[in-house]
Amino acid sequence: MPIDAAETPVDTKVEIPKVRAFRRLLERLILSEYLVFYITGVYFLIVWPIVPEIASFSSLRNILTDMLPLLVVAIGQTFVLIVAGIDLSVTGVIAMASVVGASIMTSDGGYLQGSALAIPVGIIAFLVVGGLIGGFNGWCVTRLNMPPIIVTLTGMMFLGGAAIWFTKAHSPTSSIAGLPRAFVAIGGGTFAGVPIALFVAIAVVVVAHFLLSQTVFGRWLYAIGINPKAAKVSGVPVDKAILWAFVISGVCAAITSMLLTGRLETGTPVLGQRILLDIIAAVVIGGTSLAGGKGKIIWTVGGVLFLVTIDASLKLLGSSLFIVFAVKGGVILLAVGLDAMRQRILARGSG
Amino acid sequence: MQVGENRTTLLLLNAAPWVAFLAVVVVFGVLSDRFLTIQNFMNILTQSSHIAIMAIGITFVLLTAGIDLSVGAIMYVAVAVLALFLGGIPVVIAFPLVGLIGVALGAMNGYFVIKLRGQHPFIVTLATLFILRGAAIFLTDTRMVFVEESVMSLGRTSYFGVPWAIWVFAVVFVIAWIVLRETPFGRQIYAVGQDPTAAAKAGINVPRILFSVYCICGFLAAVGGLVSIAQVAAASSTFGFQIEFPVIAAAVLGGTSLFGGRGGVVGTVFGAVLIQTVQSGLVMTNATPYIYPLVTAVIIFLAVLIDGLRTSILDTLGRRKIRVEEIA
Numbered sequence: 001m002p003i004d005a006a007e008t009p010v011d012t013k014v015e016i017p018k019v020r021a022f023r024r025l026l027e028r029l030i031l032s033e034y035l036v037f038y039i040t041g042v043y044f045l046i047v048w049p050i051v052p053e054i055a056s057f058s059s060l061r062n063i064l065t066d067m068l069p070l071l072v073v074a075i076g077q078t079f080v081l082i083v084a085g086i087d088l089s090v091t092g093v094i095a096m097a098s099v100v101g102a103s104i105m106t107s108d109g110g111y112l113q114g115s116a117l118a119i120p121v122g123i124i125a126f127l128v129v130g131g132l133i134g135g136f137n138g139w140c141v142t143r144l145n146m147p148p149i150i151v152t153l154t155g156m157m158f159l160g161g162a163a164i165w166f167t168k169a170h171s172p173t174s175s176i177a178g179l180p181r182a183f184v185a186i187g188g189g190t191f192a193g194v195p196i197a198l199f200v201a202i203a204v205v206v207v208a209h210f211l212l213s214q215t216v217f218g219r220w221l222y223a224i225g226i227n228p229k230a231a232k233v234s235g236v237p238v239d240k241a242i243l244w245a246f247v248i249s250g251v252c253a254a255i256t257s258m259l260l261t262g263r264l265e266t267g268t269p270v271l272g273q274r275i276l277l278d279i280i281a282a283v284v285i286g287g288t289s290l291a292g293g294k295g296k297i298i299w300t301v302g303g304v305l306f307l308v309t310i311d312a313s314l315k316l317l318g319s320s321l322f323i324v325f326a327v328k329g330g331v332i333l334l335a336v337g338l339d340a341m342r343q344r345i346l347a348r349g350s351g
Numbered sequence: 352m353q354v355g356e357n358r359t360t361l362l363l364l365n366a367a368p369w370v371a372f373l374a375v376v377v378v379f380g381v382l383s384d385r386f387l388t389i390q391n392f393m394n395i396l397t398q399s400s401h402i403a404i405m406a407i408g409i410t411f412v413l414l415t416a417g418i419d420l421s422v423g424a425i426m427y428v429a430v431a432v433l434a435l436f437l438g439g440i441p442v443v444i445a446f447p448l449v450g451l452i453g454v455a456l457g458a459m460n461g462y463f464v465i466k467l468r469g470q471h472p473f474i475v476t477l478a479t480l481f482i483l484r485g486a487a488i489f490l491t492d493t494r495m496v497f498v499e500e501s502v503m504s505l506g507r508t509s510y511f512g513v514p515w516a517i518w519v520f521a522v523v524f525v526i527a528w529i530v531l532r533e534t535p536f537g538r539q540i541y542a543v544g545q546d547p548t549a550a551a552k553a554g555i556n557v558p559r560i561l562f563s564v565y566c567i568c569g570f571l572a573a574v575g576g577l578v579s580i581a582q583v584a585a586a587s588s589t590f591g592f593q594i595e596f597p598v599i600a601a602a603v604l605g606g607t608s609l610f611g612g613r614g615g616v617v618g619t620v621f622g623a624v625l626i627q628t629v630q631s632g633l634v635m636t637n638a639t640p641y642i643y644p645l646v647t648a649v650i651i652f653l654a655v656l657i658d659g660l661r662t663s664i665l666d667t668l669g670r671r672k673i674r675v676e677e678i679a
Contacts, residue, residue: 161644325485
């Protein structure tokens with residue numbers, strides 16, 4: 001374990017100035033909010049000489065486009081994790097929104113086939129599906145006193161099945177194709193050479209960051225995550241805030257669904273099925289805690305960037321699936337270990 | 352205020368799982384004349400046995416307020432090792448070896464959970480899920496693996512008219528039940544789940560208990576893998592993929608709390624069998640396969656909803672300790 005290796009200088013009794021300086025630097029690095037960015041940078045620099053192609057324009061572009069859908073849904077997840085919840089239903093939302101939106105816009109017998117309203121209504125349908133499912137999750141958690149993990153787990157199972165069933169009812173094949181060009185551009189198109197998805201993702205990042213760091217709503221979320229009872233006593237509308245955190249997660253998942261559906265040019269019920277654990281892993285690698293009360297949008301950006309960079313580099317290295325899985329697992333363990341270390345250092349600093 | 356009314360509601364809510372089970376049996380019994388037969392009941396038990404066995408394992412972990420997402424990956428590793436390396440070895444030797452692998456992998460989970468205290472087991476076992484799935488893919492090279500005829504024949508064997516899988520299921524259940532109800536170790540598991548700090552103060556070695564439950568869970572995941580592979584004979588690279596979700600669902604459906612200290616293996620077995628009963632009923636009534644996950648999800652949702660309502664009614668009944676019998 002690299003954790004133990006890093007710990008050795010901390011525990012040394014001999015206080016040689018150099019060791020002490022090194023220790024302080026190490027501690028500062030570990031405590032840094034942007035650690036994951038440094039690690040990504042170092043990792044990139046290590047991989048660069050081995051596979052120079054990783055720094056090529058097309059590879060960097062691939063990293064970016066792979067990153068965007070994952071980033072948007074991970075940002076939504078960050079909100080829920082901050083209030084000590086979890087949202088496993090996001091992949092269900094991605095699948096369901098994809099087929100519902102596609103069923104409206106498709107040129108093979110869509111509800112608004114050929115109409116000028118098809119795209120705006122389709123986009124609204126995506127967002128409404130996400131918002132409603134998020135709202136339902138939040139309602140169950142706050143009003144019905146149900147644990148978030150189970151509510152959203154059953155949501156995932158239900159929506160996964162419902163999306164397939166919905167597709168069967170609307171299409172002879174297992175997906176809904178024939179989407180309008182203008183919609184497909186959201187996922188795959190460019191504007192002045194820049195992917196349109198990038199604009200969407202940046203907008204989501206900016207809004208989410210603003211919500212969390214600049215508004216009362218953001219403060220409420222952190223307060224609830226740290227101690228819901230204390231927050232309630234202090235007059236925070238706990239239930240309402242948690243409900244909205246889930247709505248945000250649902251809407252973000254719906255936006256991701258739009259990006260993925262656009263890129264594939266079809267609505268499909270198996271969309272995003274395999275990225276659930278990646279989403280949670282990315283947020284946690286960034287430094288957001290599953291215990292609630294701790295998390296930032298910029299951390300999530302770092303976590304997603306790191307995960308996608310690893311994926312891309314391993315692909316270029318021609319690694320087998322085995323290495324991809326094992327490295328991902330190792331990275332999560334490392335992130336968790338670093339967080340544990342961080343808390344130990346902080347506890348010593350204050351005690 | 353309306354304590355009496357609340358008590359009646361509570362009684363109703365307590366009986367709800369049984370009522371639901373009866374309702375399921377009656378409805379499908381009416382819809383299909385093949386449903387209410389001994390043969391079908393045996394089939395249901397056989398098909399649910401691997402999920403039930405793994406769910407019993409995860410019940411131990413849930414009772415300590417932990418969770419284990421890696422059970423599907425452990426199951427795959429265990430079966431891959433059996434198929435690839437233990438081919439010529441008689442099952443009496445091979446199976447215990449596979450069980451040992453399960454224990455070892457569970458021990459790895461337990462080690463990390465203890466070492467990284469303060470981090471939720473959810474994320475720790477998520478990491479080991481990735482690592483173990485990677486290891487299994489490395490072993491199998493993403494190819495289909497097949498087990499020996501001697502293993503497959505077990506899947507077809509019956510003793511006293513009862514299939515082998517059900518015997519394994521029954522033995523695991525009885526041992527788990529005795530361990531949880533009748534031994535100090537079992538009571539310590541509940542104590543740790545209810546309040547780890549208090550348990551530590553009472554002299555319980557909390558890390559040891561945590562370590563043990565993950566070992567048990569790993570072992571039963573491997574056993575679940577064996578029971579499953581004996582029935583299906585071959586494992587593709589998606590063997591056990593995301594099986595953690597139905598496994599956790601079975602335990603939760605049976606009334607085991609995710610927050611520790613509440614629940615038991617009787618409920619878990621009930622949950623696993625109920626899920627399979629519904630699926631079997633849907634098959635017999637020729638329902639479209641796409642509806643299976645929908646129905647299963649709704650049932651689990653309702654079970655947890657009832658549990659939530661029960662908890663809030665208990666809260667309004669005041670601070671007095673009222674012992675509500677678990678589904679057990």
